[in-house]
Amino acid sequence: MVTTELNLDYLSPEFLENPYPTFAKLRAESPVVWDSKFHTGFSSGVGAWHIFKYADIQSILRDRQISSEMPPLELERYPAEAREIISQLFSITQKSILFSDPPKHTRLRSLVSKTFTTQIIEGMGLQIQENVNSLLDNWQNTQEIEFIENFAEILPVNVLSDLIGFPRKDYETINNWVKNEVEFLGGSPVSLELMYQSRTEFLNYIQEQILQHRQHLRKDLLSDLIMAQEEGYYLSDEELQGMIWLLLNAGYETTVNAIGNSIFLLLKYPEQLKLLRENLSLVETAVEETLRYEAPVQFIHRLAKNDFELQGNLIKAGQDIYAWLASANHDPDQFSESESLNITRPNNQHFGFGTGIHLCLGAALARLQIKISIKSILQRFPEFHLRTGGYKGKPSAIARGLKYLWLVF
Numbered sequence: 001m002v003t004t005e006l007n008l009d010y011l012s013p014e015f016l017e018n019p020y021p022t023f024a025k026l027r028a029e030s031p032v033v034w035d036s037k038f039h040t041g042f043s044s045g046v047g048a049w050h051i052f053k054y055a056d057i058q059s060i061l062r063d064r065q066i067s068s069e070m071p072p073l074e075l076e077r078y079p080a081e082a083r084e085i086i087s088q089l090f091s092i093t094q095k096s097i098l099f100s101d102p103p104k105h106t107r108l109r110s111l112v113s114k115t116f117t118t119q120i121i122e123g124m125g126l127q128i129q130e131n132v133n134s135l136l137d138n139w140q141n142t143q144e145i146e147f148i149e150n151f152a153e154i155l156p157v158n159v160l161s162d163l164i165g166f167p168r169k170d171y172e173t174i175n176n177w178v179k180n181e182v183e184f185l186g187g188s189p190v191s192l193e194l195m196y197q198s199r200t201e202f203l204n205y206i207q208e209q210i211l212q213h214r215q216h217l218r219k220d221l222l223s224d225l226i227m228a229q230e231e232g233y234y235l236s237d238e239e240l241q242g243m244i245w246l247l248l249n250a251g252y253e254t255t256v257n258a259i260g261n262s263i264f265l266l267l268k269y270p271e272q273l274k275l276l277r278e279n280l281s282l283v284e285t286a287v288e289e290t291l292r293y294e295a296p297v298q299f300i301h302r303l304a305k306n307d308f309e310l311q312g313n314l315i316k317a318g319q320d321i322y323a324w325l326a327s328a329n330h331d332p333d334q335f336s337e338s339e340s341l342n343i344t345r346p347n348n349q350h351f352g353f354g355t356g357i358h359l360c361l362g363a364a365l366a367r368l369q370i371k372i373s374i375k376s377i378l379q380r381f382p383e384f385h386l387r388t389g390g391y392k393g394k395p396s397a398i399a400r401g402l403k404y405l406w407l408v409f
C-alpha cells in the first residue's frame with residue numbers, strides 16, 4: 001500500500017542549498033515514500049520509492065534479493081523517433097559492473113579488483129603528492145584563487161589519466177562527456193540528441209584507446225585490464241569499454257566534488273579547521289567526516305526483484321528504489337550530533353562510498369587524493385579564508401559539489 005506521496009522539488013535552490021532539514025523531516029515522518037513523478041537515467045519507468053533512514057538503506061544495500069540492474073526498457077513510453085537513441089543510451093549502462101548482479105557482478109569485480117588493488121593505489125601516493133605540489137606552486141603569488149577550476153577539477157583528471165593510461169591532453173573533452181553523463185544519469189533535463197552525440201563520441205574514443213593499447217601494451221590500468229584473466233576468461237572489448245566508461249564516470253566528478261566539499265566544510269567550520277591545523281594527524285578522520293557530512297553521491301538506485309514490505313509499505317517487484325545516502329549519513333540514530341561536523345568522529349561508518357557488494361572500488365584512491373590535498377594545502381598556506389559569497393553549489397540532485405569556491409590568502 002502506498003501511504004504517502006513525496007512532493008519534493010529536487011532541483012529547487014532551497015533544497016540544493018541545504019537538503020538536511022528536509023531529510024530530517026522525511027526520516028521522522030515518511031522514511032519510505034513513493035514519488036510518482038521521479039525518474040532518472042537509471043530507471044526506465046516513472047515513479048520510484050525513496051528511502052531515507054540509515055538502517056533501511058543498509059538492509060536494502062546488503063540484501064541479495066534487491067537488484068542493482070536497471071529495469072527493462074519500456075520503449076513504448078517514448079516517442080517513436082526517440083526509441084533508437086534511448087535503447088542505445090541504456091545499452092552500455094545496463095552492461096556495466098555498477099548495474100549488474102551476481103554472478104556477473106562477482107566475475108567483473110574479481111577481474112577489475114586484480115588490477116585495482118590497495119597496494120597499487122597506495123603506490124600512487126608519491127605521484128599524487130607531486131601533482132598536488134605542482135598545482136600549489138601556481139598559487140604562490142596569488143591573493144585569490146578559484147579552487148574548483150584551479151585545483152579540484154585538475155587533480156583527479158591527472159590521476160585518472162595516468163592510472164588508466166589516457167593522454168592528459170584529452171581530458172578537457174572527456175570532462176565534457178562525463179558532465180553530460182552525470183546529468184543524464186542523475187535525472188537532470190538533458191537533451192537526448194546531445195546526450196546521444198556525447199555518448200557516441202565518448203564510447204568511440206574509449207574503443208580507439210582499447211585498440212591502441214591492444215596493439216601496444218603499456219604499464220597502465222587499461223593494459224592490465226586487457227591482460228587480466230580468471231580461469232582463462234578475459235574481458236571482452238564491450239566489457240572493457242563498459243568498465244572504462246564507468247571508471248571515468250564514477251571516479252572523476254565524485255572526487256572533484258569531494259575535494260571541493262572538504263575544503264569548503266573546513267572553511268565553514270573554522271573551529272574544526274583550527275583543530276586540524278593544530279594536529280594534522282587528524283586528517284584521515286577529517287576526510288571521512290567531510291564525506292559523511294556532504295556525500296558527493298546523494299542517492300543510488302536499486303530495483304525490487306520480489307515484493308517485500310518496508311516500514312509498512314509494500315514494495316512491488318519491478319519497482320525502482322532510490323537510497324538517499326546523504327540522508328543516511330545525517331541520521332541521528334546512527335551518528336551522534338549528526339548535524340555537526342566533527343573531524344574526530346570515531347567509528348564513522350558513513351555511506352559516502354555505499355555499502356555491500358558494490359562498495360566503491362575507487363574508495364582508497366579517492367581517500368588518498370582528498371587526504372594529500374587537504375594536508376598539503378594546510379601545510380603550504382597557514383592562512384586563507386572564503387571570499388564573502390564566494391561559493392555556489394552545482395544544480396544537480398545526485399552530485400553534491402561546488403561550481404565555484406573562491407579562496408582569499
Ligand code: HEM
Pocket residue numbers: 068097098099109160246247250251252254255258295296297300301351352353354355357358359360361362363365366367
Ligand atoms: C569521493 C569520491 C567517490 C565517491 C563519493 C564514490 C561513491 C561511490 C558509491 C556511492 C558507489 C556505490 C554505488 C552503488 O552501490 O550503486 C560507488 C561505486 C563505484 N565506484 Fe566510486 N566513488 C568515488 C570515487 C571513485 C573512484 C576514484 C573510482 C575509480 C577510479 C570509483 C569507481 C567506482 C566503481 C567502479 C564502482 C562500482 C563498484 C561495483 O559495482 O562493484 N569511484 N562509488
